[in-house]
Amino acid sequence: MSELQTPYYLIDLAKLRVNMERIQYLREHSGAKCLLALKCFATWSAFDFMRPFMDGTTSSSLFELRLGHEEFGKETHAYSVGWADHEIDEALGYSHKIIFNSLGQLDRFGAKAAERGITMGLRLNPRFSTSGFDLADPARPFSRLGEWDLPRLESALDRISGVMIHYNCENGDFDLFDAQLSRIEAEFGGFLEKLDWVSLGGGIHFTGDGYPRDRLAARLKAFQQKFGVQLFLEPGEASITKSSSLEVSVLDVIHNGKDVAIVDSSIEAHMLDLLIYRETAKLPQDGNHAYQIAGKTCLAGDIFGEGRFPAPLQIGDQISIADAAGYTMVKKNWFNGVGMPSIAIRDEDGTIREVRRFSYDDYKSSLS
Numbered sequence: 001m002s003e004l005q006t007p008y009y010l011i012d013l014a015k016l017r018v019n020m021e022r023i024q025y026l027r028e029h030s031g032a033k034c035l036l037a038l039k040c041f042a043t044w045s046a047f048d049f050m051r052p053f054m055d056g057t058t059s060s061s062l063f064e065l066r067l068g069h070e071e072f073g074k075e076t077h078a079y080s081v082g083w084a085d086h087e088i089d090e091a092l093g094y095s096h097k098i099i100f101n102s103l104g105q106l107d108r109f110g111a112k113a114a115e116r117g118i119t120m121g122l123r124l125n126p127r128f129s130t131s132g133f134d135l136a137d138p139a140r141p142f143s144r145l146g147e148w149d150l151p152r153l154e155s156a157l158d159r160i161s162g163v164m165i166h167y168n169c170e171n172g173d174f175d176l177f178d179a180q181l182s183r184i185e186a187e188f189g190g191f192l193e194k195l196d197w198v199s200l201g202g203g204i205h206f207t208g209d210g211y212p213r214d215r216l217a218a219r220l221k222a223f224q225q226k227f228g229v230q231l232f233l234e235p236g237e238a239s240i241t242k243s244s245s246l247e248v249s250v251l252d253v254i255h256n257g258k259d260v261a262i263v264d265s266s267i268e269a270h271m272l273d274l275l276i277y278r279e280t281a282k283l284p285q286d287g288n289h290a291y292q293i294a295g296k297t298c299l300a301g302d303i304f305g306e307g308r309f310p311a312p313l314q315i316g317d318q319i320s321i322a323d324a325a326g327y328t329m330v331k332k333n334w335f336n337g338v339g340m341p342s343i344a345i346r347d348e349d350g351t352i353r354e355v356r357r358f359s360y361d362d363y364k365s366s367l368s
């Protein structure tokens with residue numbers, strides 16, 4: 001273990017390389033381009049490492065867009081559920097492509113994008129998805145995420161050259177992906193062949209162990225040939241999965257019918273996504289000593305989950321919570337004023353360096 005003060009997020013570059021090389025492989029074998037989805041992971045200290053393996057970034061807001069432009073470079077896709085009048089000029093300054101969520105936004109801002117020669121697209125909602133969570137289902141009833149009516153989509157053809165279709169959610173099942181892409185081909189094929197590019201969004205878990213990357217590559221290649229388009233994927237979770245941890249220390253151990261270890265972090269503040277989706281954190285599971293690992297905020301349900309350890313936990317013991325890169329650092333917050341985890345990187349030679357430490361001044365300046 002390192003000398004760093006816990007809590008801290010630890011990005012392990014040797015582990016990140018595994019995902020990056022799988023992304024590189026897919027790009028080479030499919031011809032599809034891969035853009036990092038900054039909504040999932042925007043820890044820019046890792047971008048120098050990731051850049052050679054990816055084609056650029058995609059964004060969900062002006063700030064993500066700017067960060068992608070400033071810190072990652074390469075191709076920058078701009079998407080937002082709703083651009084504001086005061087954002088659009090700046091946004092266009094950073095964009096290679098701008099993807100509007102609705103025909104209304106295209107009508108409002110398309111002329112400005114055209115004036116600056118920026119390629120435009122629309123979000124297409126195929127009205128189905130692989131999401132098991134209503135909260136994250138882009139095809140949920142009355143979804144505001146994209147256009148699905150073919151005549152409306154076709155009315156934009158004089159202005160757009162592509163579409164973004166995000167409908168996968170941690171989908172590790174290639175056959176399901178294949179079947180749903182065939183459904184998109186059947187329902188929207190006549191429209192797609194009039195386009196130059198199609199983004200299939202994120203949510204395809206193709207960097208996972210055992211995922212049939214060759215089959216995916218062949219399927220993507222065939223799609224591109226059939227419709228004469230350049231495909232893009234927008235991997236968020238697939239880019240950083242299993243690469244990082246949240247390192248915490250035990251502050252207290254209490255016995256309330258259960259052994260509970262309170263740590264110097266908080267699921268609500270530092271791994272909020274898990275709480276929102278009612279999932280538990282990935283805790284050590286080796287040993288005969290079971291503990292509930294709980295956060296230090298006043299929220300009664302600030303509980304990371306159940307862990308098992310080889311020996312009774314002692315105050316000061318360090319616990320490593322796995323898979324802590326995706327939708328964690330981008331969602332961390334100052335609830336209870338709990339100290340924000342630092343961000344550290346483990347280089348491939350094993351050296352750990354702290355790249356960001358947060359202080360009281362950061363907490364104070366997040367409010368006024």
Ligand SMILES: Cc1ncc(COP(=O)(O)O)c(C=O)c1O
Binds near residue numbers: 039170204235
């Ligand atoms: C439009 C779009 N692209 C990409 C992503 C990244 O998805 P994931 O992190 O599951 O790969 C998302 C996630 O919500 C998204 O909405």
